[in-house]
Amino acid sequence: MHKLEIKDLCVDIDEKQILKNFNLTLKEGEIHAIMGPNGTGKSTLSKVIMGDSEYTIKSGDILYDDESIMSLPTDERARKGIFLGMQMPIELEGVTNADLLKTALHDKDDFKLMSFIKELNKHVEDLSMDKEMIHRSVNLGFSGGERKKNEILQMYMLKPNIIILDEIDSGLDVDSLRIVGENVMNYYKERKPAILVITHYQRLLNYIKPDFVHILYDGSIIKSGDASLGLEIEENGYDPLKEVE
Amino acid sequence: MNTIIIEDDFIKNCSCQKNIEINETLKNELFSVNTIEIHFKENGKLCIKGNQKETKLKIIYSVDPNVKAEIIDMRKLSGVKIAEEYHLKEKSELHIIKFYEGFDLKKQDTIYMEEKGAKIFYVLKSLASGKQRYNTMIYHRNIDTSCEIYHHGVSREKGCISFDVTNIIEKGMKNTYVEQQNRIITSNMKLCKINPNLIVDEQDVIANHSAHLGDVDNNELFYLMTRGINKEDARNLLIRGFLLDKIKEEDISEIKDFISFDWR
Ligand SMILES: Nc1ncnc2c1ncn2[C@@H]1O[C@H](COP(=O)(O)OP(=O)(O)OP(=O)(O)O)[C@@H](O)[C@H]1O
Ligand SMILES: [Mg+2]
Numbered sequence: 190m191h192k193l194e195i196k197d198l199c200v201d202i203d204e205k206q207i208l209k210n211f212n213l214t215l216k217e218g219e220i221h222a223i224m225g226p227n228g229t230g231k232s233t234l235s236k237v238i239m240g241d242s243e244y245t246i247k248s249g250d251i252l253y254d255d256e257s258i259m260s261l262p263t264d265e266r267a268r269k270g271i272f273l274g275m276q277m278p279i280e281l282e283g284v285t286n287a288d289l290l291k292t293a294l295h296d297k298d299d300f301k302l303m304s305f306i307k308e309l310n311k312h313v314e315d316l317s318m319d320k321e322m323i324h325r326s327v328n329l330g331f332s333g334g335e336r337k338k339n340e341i342l343q344m345y346m347l348k349p350n351i352i353i354l355d356e357i358d359s360g361l362d363v364d365s366l367r368i369v370g371e372n373v374m375n376y377y378k379e380r381k382p383a384i385l386v387i388t389h390y391q392r393l394l395n396y397i398k399p400d401f402v403h404i405l406y407d408g409s410i411i412k413s414g415d416a417s418l419g420l421e422i423e424e425n426g427y428d429p430l431k432e433v434e
Numbered sequence: 435m436n437t438i439i440i441e442d443d444f445i446k447n448c449s450c451q452k453n454i455e456i457n458e459t460l461k462n463e464l465f466s467v468n469t470i471e472i473h474f475k476e477n478g479k480l481c482i483k484g485n486q487k488e489t490k491l492k493i494i495y496s497v498d499p500n501v502k503a504e505i506i507d508m509r510k511l512s513g514v515k516i517a518e519e520y521h522l523k524e525k526s527e528l529h530i531i532k533f534y535e536g537f538d539l540k541k542q543d544t545i546y547m548e549e550k551g552a553k554i555f556y557v558l559k560s561l562a563s564g565k566q567r568y569n570t571m572i573y574h575r576n577i578d579t580s581c582e583i584y585h586h587g588v589s590r591e592k593g594c595i596s597f598d599v600t601n602i603i604e605k606g607m608k609n610t611y612v613e614q615q616n617r618i619i620t621s622n623m624k625l626c627k628i629n630p631n632l633i634v635d636e637q638d639v640i641a642n643h644s645a646h647l648g649d650v651d652n653n654e655l656f657y658l659m660t661r662g663i664n665k666e667d668a669r670n671l672l673i674r675g676f677l678l679d680k681i682k683e684e685d686i687s688e689i690k691d692f693i694s695f696d697w698r
Contacts, residue, residue, distance in 0.1 A: 241656055242652075262664075263656060263659035264662055264665065273660050275657070275660075281671075283674070283675020284671050284674075284675040288671060289661060292698065293663050347662060
């Protein structure tokens, strides 16, 4: 069973402390949600897990299946099966989705071009995306919603076992939100990965039903609970929790 | 397709229909270099393939009024000096893609937008392993002319590239359009240089330019690496995207056949 453990993580950027003694364990088959006010370090956490060199790790450890991945470059972390769907997927001029995925997958032993194309087309359809998008430059001129769907498309193709989705719901209209939610859940039913969703809104959690909800405040988790915590936040906001702290 | 094959400083092979006239003047007492004249008399597309070493050459292009000319010019170069002149007549259009690969090169291009309504779309891609200097001057000598010009370079290991690009719009040359873009991808900024110029002596013009010099973008690299692509492949993907940007699908396969790069 795959597992990702984050232990006492302290992270700085430009001398400013962002994450403070952050702890979290994600196990296969579990769905976690992190909520928290703007600027509390949610995206920072997701990028640090992937090994973004912009951030300075002061202390702590990140373990994948009980082994530290701190010294591994980003691509090796990804190849272990950790996937990050980004809050703001970047535009890559001249690199098509097909190029990206072929390059990412062609080293796998069982890579076959025909089945790759077939699979890609199926997921494009499932996500109600335009077929043309496969041959367009990654995210270039894509709408906010299209970019998020594209992240899910890549998730499907790469078949990760630890999935982090950073505000995958932002920019989605109601129909797209349902499609994305359902697709993530279908993947979950198929492969039972560990999922960590970062979101501001309960509405995503109606589709991707979390076993655990954590509140990140000022760089650390101040409260954890079950799905009802999400509803509570929607009702009352973060203020009551700050007082508890 | 109409094709010219250039070897060093002469035409080795030429197969062109009569819409394009080709003349070759070998060096003599008056001219110190061989000169090739390429004259578009009617619409048409020309492919130039060159393999040039330790040599000098001059090429003069001209496009007749109302003619649409298209050129794809691919060359492997080393120790070469080339001067090129372009003469665009009334309402002529020239679409030119240049893809150069190799070592030392000095290139001087002079583009004359001679008559009104002349239009050029010029894309240079350079894969440099040596010292390459490109000096490009564009003279807008009539009204309603338009010039979209892109210089894109990638410096390999010891490669150094410099782009000097100057658009000159004289007084009275109303309704001139210029889009000038210069970009170099390099891991050694000190070896490369971009010097963009717009000399404009007329109000009624639209002139834009942008320049970028630097390595591939770290955020772009990070994104690709989060998809499990190693740094080298990610870099290669981004450079390939950069090299094929602004090039039409139909020309891409020609380029991939001729230019040695890890295209995948
Ligand atoms: N590359 C960076 N350079 C400078 N500051 C940064 C950088 N990345 C993050 N920060 C700062 O770190 C803090 C945490 O940012 P982060 O993006 O992790 O917040 P977040 O919780 O994801 O917020 P949001 O809900 O708005 O997405 C913010 O104050 C942000 O300005
Ligand atoms: Mg964020």
